[in-house]
Amino acid sequence: MHAVATAARTDAPAFVREVGGIAEYRCANGLRLLHLPMPSMPVALAMITCEVGSRHEPAGLKGASHLIEHMMFRGSARFHRGNGGSIHALLQPLGVEVNATTWLDRTHYFDLAPSEHLDLVLEIEADRLQALRIDAGDLEAERGVVLNEHDLYAGDPMEKLHAAVWRTAYGDHPYGHPVLGTRDDVLGLGREALVGYWRRHYRPGNATLALIGDVARERALTLAQRHFGAWRDDGAPGEDDVPPPSPQDGERRVVVRQAAPPEAVMLAWRGPDGRSRDADALALLGPILIGGKGARLYRPLIASGLAVAGGHHAWRLRQPGLFQLQAEPAPPGDHARVERLLRDAVAAIVRDGVGADELDRAKGFLRGQLAIQRDGPVAIAMQLNEAIAAGDWTLYPTLPERIASLTAGDLQRAAARHLVDARLSVGHLVRDASAAEAG
Incomplete structure (x- = not known):
């Protein structure tokens, strides 16, 4: 040592x-x-x-x-x-x-x-x-x-x-x-x-x-x-020598089988790195799609009883992250229908964009989240930590202003760039009694 x-x-x-x-x-x-x-x-x-x-x-x-x-x-x-x-x-x-x-x-x-x-x-x-x-x-x-x-x-x-x-x-x-x-x-x-x-x-x-x-x-x-002050830096200047992910050139799929519930559908599109303005836009698209009763997918997916839960996450990473949607189909589990609803909702934004009311609601939702994330030293530190990891600590203090400045056009352009089939990976979590025997 x-x-x-x-x-x-x-x-x-x-x-x-x-x-x-x-x-x-x-x-x-x-x-x-x-x-x-x-x-x-x-x-x-x-x-x-x-x-x-x-x-x-x-x-x-x-x-x-x-x-x-x-x-x-x-x-x-x-x-x-x-x-x-x-x-x-x-x-x-x-x-x-x-x-x-x-x-x-x-x-x-x-x-x-x-x-x-x-x-x-x-x-x-x-x-x-x-x-x-x-x-x-x-x-x-x-x-x-x-x-x-x-x-x-x-x-x-x-x-x-x-x-x-x-x-x-x-x-x-x-x-x-x-x-x-x-x-x-x-x-x-x-x-x-x-x-x-x-x-x-x-x-x-x-x-x-x-x-x-x-x-x-x-x-x-x-x-x-x-x-x-006495901590010596004996290494080379901190250049990041980990190559970025290879470009994805087509849809990918995976099935995970298990004996017990829950079942789930997860869609993950290859997105931008965390410092990109597109990363801000994707952070707003999540709540527009599946973020509460006013979201596009609430009625066809949750209120209809097709799924019991749904969620979203836009991962901000140093290198290109993922934009993720997921839902848990209600028994007996119609994975194909749930997947089609998720994909169609994303395709509609790529094609037609988002409405002014949707944009305002999503900004209000995110403002509330940001307020919670600024409630005391621990909450602040956790968000600042992720901004440092993404490569720019100022991503944290400037986020409210950046989110406020986003337009409907910004969201549609980000969706068109990133939320396309060639950048998509689909996962199904399927209940299968034989999985217990195999395990």
């Missing part, structure tokens, strides 16, 4: 810009600092977003990002259970909430703390980012925990359908691989391989520190420099 330097650089973080009340600074070692003061809050949130996720995992290392996330809670050079200073033992009695998640483009760690404990929180975070302790016994224990997660997801029918559709849509591209990795790779991941992966990707130039809540600007700058 890297040794932690004893003295931080004296260079203060340099101001870059301020957007939507969030100030961006850059430390001399390349670490980005984002600061959003919320003095009315009695807490402060610290979040580290490392721009590494399952997309960055080559063959043999699938699952490394998630396994490292687990190991980060086992401790570091200075803070670990062996010396009586485990992360949870130190922070939980102080009322600090600690958590982390791994996703396709990023891994993030966050601490919600009474503001007087922020100094200790950042001291611990800095140590485990710079001097992660990967003990052989701890590694085997966490490997077992991760394999249990594999078993849990393998037993979830909708997770199986989701995985099958993404694998079908992306083929060999890493977006088509499970974020948890493969069982074989997780079983085979050795300590040295994991350490090498951590060293390549856990660098200040590949990370963002966000401080949100009851922390004044000068204190934020001082704490960032004190705890992270």
